Amino acid sequence: MxxxxxxxxxxxxxxxxxxxxxxxxxxxxxxxxxxxxxxxxxxxxxxxxxxxxxxxxxxxxxxxxxxxxxxxxxxxxxxxxxxxxxxxxxxxGNGFRIQSGRRYALIGGGIGVPPMLYTAAKCEDPLVITGFRDASLVILQDDFRRAGAEPLLCTDNGSVGKKGFVTGLLREKMEQVDEICACGPLPMLRAIAELCKEFGKPCQVSLEERMACGVGACLVCAVRVQKNGEELMQHVCKNGPVFNAEEVVWNG
Amino acid sequence: MADLSVQVAGVSFANPLIAASGTFGFGREYSEFYPLSRLGGISCKGITLMRRDGNPPPRIAETPSGILNAVGLQNPGVDAFIRDDLPWLKEQGTVVIANIAGNTVEEYCRMAEKLSETDVDMMEMNISCPNVKSGGVQFGTSCESVAHITRAVRAHCRKPLVVKLSPNVTDIASIAQAAEAEGADALSMINTLTGMKIDIYTRRPIIRNNTGGLSGAAVFPVAVRMVWQVSNAVKIPIIGMGGITTWEDAIEMLLAGATALQIGTVLFSDPYAPIKISEGVNRFLDENNIQSVTELTGAVKPW
Structure with missing residues (x-):
């Protein structure tokens, strides 16, 4: 079973x-x-x-x-x-696909930061970027250090770390990485997906949707994707939560 | 060990617990929890003539003791079901019920034709889905429309035909009688009650479809009442459902008049619920020296 x-x-x-x-x-x-x-x-x-x-x-x-x-x-x-x-x-669900010999940028926004910790522990020398609304919401910075990754930090209001969004930091560092993994609010993921497309870098995003069964039976947590030129509904719980960013229909 | 087997329209079920349509897909996912042969049967996800993508998300909202859903009949279409899922399902050692839904009477008839050529055990005609724009519940809310579609589909359906009733009606007993008069072999009830939940901060309904179908423990007393009313009005067997969560609920639904039961929403919090309910029913029968679960059907003693 x-x-x-x-x-x-x-x-x-x-x-x-x-x-x-x-x-x-x-x-x-x-x-x-x-x-x-x-x-x-x-x-x-x-x-x-x-x-x-x-x-x-x-x-x-x-x-x-x-x-x-x-x-x-x-x-x-x-x-x-x-x-x-x-x-x-x-x-x-299906998690991030991490291959050896590749350098990953792991990007978390807000409550999307936590899954990046275990991901960082599974990567070789990852570039970790974490973003939060403000200083009071910053989490897991020491945990990333203990996992061997020095996290870059930004906040929307600049109350700690660099002022701005994770996409600003990613753009600066894009040449240093082979592939991007991201989890966070939908507008952030969409912006990261566009940035990766611009740089021609593969990108995996972890999506969220209201869910019931968790195993793919009830079809509640739908996400529209395109595969081989055809649009279809997949499900966050069974096909995801991690999807290839270029397959996600962002306005679906 | 009491006898848990039941018969509905000539089809034998090893026990009265059937997975409810729309909560169990085509069974593959839950077969990774337990052998599906432990269930009396599976009512498959509602299928339509052509593939449907369903409604945009969000498709679900949690409510007190229940959920609202508006999946919108996402399914691969009847031909894909017959080709890709049915052969596997038939190997699982449980009764397979195909749940069919259509935009038009003609679509129901064509699906009934196609499925009559397969080894599906029964068909459940869904004329009670509240979450699609055309078809669905519009066929199930008047005696005339229920009579019309039941007569039409009956002529094309060479399997036992179960008509699934909507609770969103004023007089469910007369609708049940209309289905019985036109040849329904059994009834299943209740489908979900139409409901709505609004986010007070965004002022948006949680569900993208605005309204959804309410299920779960919240609807159970309504379901018991309706099964009881219908069982007093028809002779054909009833598959009772609507918020059954515990084995005690299952006994209650049987007493109200159900011959078999469908289990749905509780699966989302406890995937093993049908197994536990089946075991609980068996224990209750043994402890009360009842030989067969069939003795409970309709055995309520109303005042």
Whole structure:
């Protein structure tokens, strides 16, 4: 069986920035290996839908989920205490495809930054660019350093790091990398996709959409893509969350 | 171990738990959780004559004890279903129900013809989808239109024909009688209740289609009431659905008059729900010395 729902012990669940929580779960060593960019589907007691959260890290037998409290479900998640048992369906989806011998730019915007940590750990000497709205929302900078990547930092208002968007930094560094992986808000991903097209560099983007089953059965989390000149609907949970940027129909 | 097997329109189900159309795709994904032979049957994702891409996202919103969805019948079309999915499904050791939807009566008839040539076990005629612009629920909301389409499709359908009813009507019992009178072999009910959810900050509906179909525990009492009303009005069997979440719900739906059950929304929080419900029903039967699950059908004792 490819899929499994497991009860994972909650190790810690701490607020690391305003409204952003860092949940660590005992994943164990003998579970299905996690590919960077995959996600976990977390059961929230009393809710009809699981919450899909991208995997921030999965090294050393710990499944780490860094998530933002956006509504009732994530609020309930944020109140889960160490020692609790968390019902998790993971890993799901197709993650970033990382090849050896290539230099990657890993770009995260806001709550799109967390999956880039595990991705950075899987890359050789990646260029990491992280962007946030302002200083109060900056996360994971030391974690990237411990994973061997010095993250470049920018904020929309310049309250810390360089003032501006991640695309500005990427444009400056584009010649240094072979391929780009990105996760963040849709306008950021669209801008990165255009920039990569301009420079002729391949680009993988991690998309988000309101989701139900998590495995490709209910067809809810649709994204319009083009393959071989034909447009069709694919699904974030099964075909993604990582897509080739040039296949995404951005106004679809 | 009690006898969990049921018969609907001459088709034998190993247990009364059927995966509900639209929540289970064509079964492949959930076969990666458990063997599909543990289910009584699968009602496949609604299929149309030609491929449909469905509605733009977002297609779902969470609501108190339920969800709203407006997928819009995304599917590869009947020919692709017959070629690519049906042969695999038929090897899974469970009853295969093809759920069909169309823009016109003619489309339903053509699909019924095509599927009658296959080894699909049953057809479920979806005249209750609230999320498509033409067809769908418009066929299911008056006795005249239900009678007309049931008669037409019956003439082309050489498999047991299940008519799936919409709850978005004033008198579901008379609609059920219209379907029965024109040759429906069974009824399945209820499809989703049309609903809406608005983001108060953007003032936009969450769902791109503006409205969607409400399902999940929130609709369960409505479904029980409607199954009970219809079971008192028709002789053909009813496949009951609408928010069944626990084995207790399953028992309740059987008592209201259902012969078999479809399980949908609960799969999204617990993919194993049909298995757990089946086991719970079996336990309940054993503990209460009931030999067969069929003894529960319609056994409610109304005041």
């Amino acid at each position: 490819k899929y499994d729902v497991r009860q994972l012990g909650l190790i810690s669940n701490e607020e690391i920035a305003a409204g952003i929580f860092d949940m660590k779960l005992a994943y164990g060593e003998n579970k299905i290996p996690v590919v960077c960019g995959q996600f976990a589907h977390v059961y929230v007691p009393g809710k009809s839908l699981r919450r899909p959260i991208s995997v921030c890290d999965a090294r050393n037998g710990v499944l780490r989920l860094v998530y933002q409290v956006k509504g009732e479900g994530t609020r309930i998640m944020s109140q889960m205490k160490p020692g609790a048992s968390v019902d998790v369906l993971a890993p799901l």
